[in-house]
Amino acid sequence: MLKDFFRTFSSMIELEFRRLKHDRTEIYSRAVQPILWLAVYGPIMGSIRAIPTGNIPYTDFITPGVLIQSTTFISIFYGLTIVWERESGILKKLLVTPAPRYATVIGRAMASGIRAIFQTFIIILVALIIGVKFILNPFYFVLALVIIFFSSGGFAAISILVASFMKTRERFMGIGQALTMPLFFASNALYPVTMMPKALQYFATINPMSYVVDAVRSLIISGDLTNLWLDIVAIAIFNIIMFTLASVNFKKIIE
Amino acid sequence: MEKAVDVRDVVKIFNKNFRALDGVSLEIESGSIFALLGPNGAGKTTLMRILTTQIGPSSGHAYVFGLDTVKEGSQVRKLISYVPQEMSVWTDISGYENLLIYSKIYGIPKEERNNIINGVLESMGLHDVSNRLVKTYSGGMIRRLEIACALLVRPKILFLDEPTIGLDPSARKVVWEKLKMFKKDYGTTIFFNTHYMDEAEIYSDLIAIINRGKIVTIGTSEELKHSVGGEILHFILSENGLHEDVLRELEGIEGIKDVVVSNSDVTFVVNDAEMILPHIMTFFNKKNIFVRRVSITKPTLDDVFLKYAGTRIDVSGRLSEVTHVRRMIRRG
Structure with a gap:
């Protein structure tokens, strides 16, 4: 049982690696937007010092936010691949293999994490060039990568769930946009949650992106690990819920 | 099994x-x-x-x-x-x-x-x-x-x-x-x-x-x-018409369902054309009737389909549609 799961899971991860080996255009083109946030928006907003970020420069503060926004976008639009595979016969064929269906879903979802990790390296490189100061602790850095990888799977599971309802690419694109922007702006990515109106603050506390940003920010920028365990637990709960929902609904996708 | x-x-x-x-x-x-x-x-x-x-x-x-x-x-x-x-x-x-x-x-x-x-x-x-x-x-x-x-x-x-x-x-x-x-x-x-x-x-x-x-x-x-109704054997003879007695004898051969004569053309409806053809040839030989030409027409699956489904299978529209879809997906 567990063996079947890991076999399917690792096949899906390997598939993603092989795809990236042949074509990385998407990763590069999706890096443009976060680079603008870091290189243009960050310094300008930072120069007016309107946002209290403690003793961390503003661009450094938003780097994890922009990073997570970008990896989350990749994960959420990963559902597009699933919609494409639904239109073609790939999903039908996968469902007829002995691979457990939930393993197919979780494997596909986590495969988006591979893209997210690639994206992370590009953005961190750009941030280094801009002059963002990272905490130089390899253990923290690796843990941050693991968190990014794992949470990407959760966000991709949302998109697989959406894909099982929205069966055309156009509809999926619309929903994708409508999902990602609120997640981003109603999170702690660009400003501390305490600056938001009360209602939004409540939303931010159930927004999984806030926890991911907080975890990554504490590991690579601030070094303040007080909330790290809370973040990790929240992300784990989010992932488990999303994996379950996406797996349960997956059969619908081919009907 | x-x-x-x-x-x-x-x-x-x-x-x-x-x-x-x-x-x-x-x-x-x-x-x-x-x-x-x-x-x-x-x-x-x-x-x-x-x-x-x-x-x-x-x-x-x-x-x-x-x-x-x-x-x-x-x-x-x-x-x-x-x-x-x-x-x-x-x-x-x-x-x-x-x-x-x-x-x-x-x-x-x-x-x-x-x-x-x-x-x-x-x-x-x-x-x-x-x-x-x-x-x-x-x-x-x-x-x-x-x-x-x-x-x-x-x-x-x-x-x-x-x-x-x-x-x-x-x-x-x-x-x-x-x-x-x-x-x-x-x-x-x-x-x-x-x-x-x-x-x-x-x-x-x-x-x-x-x-x-x-x-x-x-x-x-x-x-x-076969279920459509049999195969058609079509003969063209060198002489016009068949004698009444000859015709009756022909109808007696096993496997022949129907015989239609029109001038020198004789058409048989049979179950299995290849099986029955030698018998008919031997029969004509015995009667000194010279055969100029023989043809066999067999029903196709299309006829079968027509009989059981009441329509013919329309291939053309469907095919171009699917080819189009496959192409689209490839571009995907």
């Missing part, structure tokens, strides 16, 4: 009112090639999706090698391979990589993987292009790669949904030659859907014709064609 496929009174209703399958029953012997022939929307794909455990029937039961497709779905999936009508390989990796990923999903042991992959590549004639990205393949090559993926596990039964749709005649022929070879080597049962009559006729052992969710007739292509 165990039945490869056993379908009993299967009904499938979509969206509460569309009966895609309306009481289908079917038995297929293990080791045979079975063709489900029917026009677009007849229910071919729905039946195949039930047999491959993708969807359950609304009522009735379907068994594959004695296993219930609903209750024992995961067992069934271990025995079968399936090639859907739509394209089902990843186009942004190479052919070899597609096979590698599938072999891992199927859990083929590491030490056998390479051999098996090379084996199916060889048997599908794809060895030379295995390292090219699939998006550079032709339609026929993609189809062969899809079949190669399905053959990795040496299934007990292979389900093919319109295996040669959108392929040119020579590519179709290649695909079938490879399939026949594989069947010969491993005794795999093959179940395929098609709307090409010639394909059903040439390659299958048993044909069922499906129309509007119902199986209207089933048999070998010979049986089906």
